[in-house]
Each structure stands twice: as structure tokens, then as C-alpha cells.
Amino acid sequence: MSPTAAISATASVPSIYRFVLTTLEPLFALSGALMTLGRPDSYAATMTRGAVPYTADTQFLYTQLGGAWLHFAFNAAVVMRLFDDLRLWRWLCAGMLLSDVAYWHSAAQAVGGWAAWAVLADWTSNDWVVFATNLLTISVRILILLGVGVKSGGSGDGIGLVGKAKK
Numbered sequence: 001m002s003p004t005a006a007i008s009a010t011a012s013v014p015s016i017y018r019f020v021l022t023t024l025e026p027l028f029a030l031s032g033a034l035m036t037l038g039r040p041d042s043y044a045a046t047m048t049r050g051a052v053p054y055t056a057d058t059q060f061l062y063t064q065l066g067g068a069w070l071h072f073a074f075n076a077a078v079v080m081r082l083f084d085d086l087r088l089w090r091w092l093c094a095g096m097l098l099s100d101v102a103y104w105h106s107a108a109q110a111v112g113g114w115a116a117w118a119v120l121a122d123w124t125s126n127d128w129v130v131f132a133t134n135l136l137t138i139s140v141r142i143l144i145l146l147g148v149g150v151k152s153g154g155s156g157d158g159i160g161l162v163g164k165a166k167k
Contacts, residue, residue, distance in 0.1 A: 007086040012151045013144060020140045021089075026077035028133055029069045037066035046126045047110040072099065086150070093141040100138050 010018065035043045040062035041054035054062075075092055083089075107130060108117035116122070123131075143149060 004087075006084070006088075008084050009080070009086045009089045010084050012086050013089065014149045017140045017144060017149065020137060021076055021093075021144075022080050023077075024133075025137050026073040028137065029073035029076065033066040033069035033073065036062040036069065046130075047107065049111055049122075049124055049127075051112075052110070068099070072096065090145055093144050097138065097141050097145070100134065100141070104134065 013021075032043075035046075040059060043062065044052055044054040075096075080089060080092060108114045111117050111122075111127075
């Protein structure tokens with residue numbers, strides 16, 4: 001089986017998607033990392049609407065989360081800029097979506113579960129900011145995985161994470 005030629009991500013992915021993934025995403029992730037590493041008390045208050053106080057004995061969890069967000073920022077700001085390969089970008093987007101699912105579930109857990117989270121009348125301005133910024137990045141990842149707006153390996157190609165079978 002021969003390796004497939006790389007398809008240029010910069011030639012295939014719309015510039016708005018690239019901007020969201022390689023500029024906005026790392027800034028959002030870096031912001032989250034700085035908050036969890038530098039102000040975990042503020043992060044806890046923001047995510048739980050003040051219901052769960054930060055305690056020093058849980059600092060290791062915030063450090064782990066901050067490290068994960070630094071990894072996220074690095075992948076988006078460095079790896080996606082250095083490797084102009086659509087398949088790699090799709091793999092990274094798939095991995096990021098796994099993290100997004102866990103993040104959104106944790107946001108619901110932080111306020112008492114999905115039933116409480118779904119009450120939009122109870123949302124704070126922080127809830128809306130978290131939702132809006134995550135919705136943008138998640139939407140772009142899904143669009144890339146589905147091939148929507150992607151020039152090469154587009155929508156007829158599905159996710160494009162595996163090579164096509166020879167006929």
C-alpha cells in the first residue's frame with residue numbers, strides 16, 4: 001500500500017475556517033490555560049456560577065486542565081501551521097471534538113446537570129460567552145470533518161480520515 005499524497009489544507013480549507021482554528025482557537029485555549037493555572041478560583045466561579053468554591057486541594061486538577069489547554073493551543077497555533085496536510089487537520093479536528101464533548105458535558109455538570117444547563121433564563125453572561133466561543137470553534141471542526149466548504153476531499157469524501165479503497 002503506497003502512502004497517499006498530502007492535500008494542502010491551506011489550499012482546501014476556507015480562510016475563515018483557518019482563521020478560527022489557527023488564530024482564535026489558540027487564543028481561547030491560551031486564555032483558558034492562563035485562567036486555570038493563574039486564577040483557578042475565578043475559573044471555578046465562572047464555570048459553576050459561583051456554586052462550587054475553589055479549594056487548594058483540587059489545584060492539581062486545574063493544573064492538568066491548564067496543561068491540556070496548552071496542548072490544544074500548541075496544536076492549533078503551531079502544528080496546524082507547520083503541517084499543511086488536510087488529513088492531519090481532520091485528525092486534529094476529530095480529536096478536538098472529543099475534548100469538546102467532554103468540555104460541554106463538564107459545563108453542564110458544573111451547574112447541576114443537563115436539565116439545569118438547558119434553562120437559558122438562568123444563564124449568566126459567562127455562560128453565553130463560553131457557549132458562543134465554543135459553538136464557533138466546534139462548528140468549524142464539524143464543517144471540516146464533513147468537508148463542507150473544503151475544496152479538496154470535500155463533502156463527497158466524508159471525514160477523509162482513511163484512504164480510499166482501490167478498485
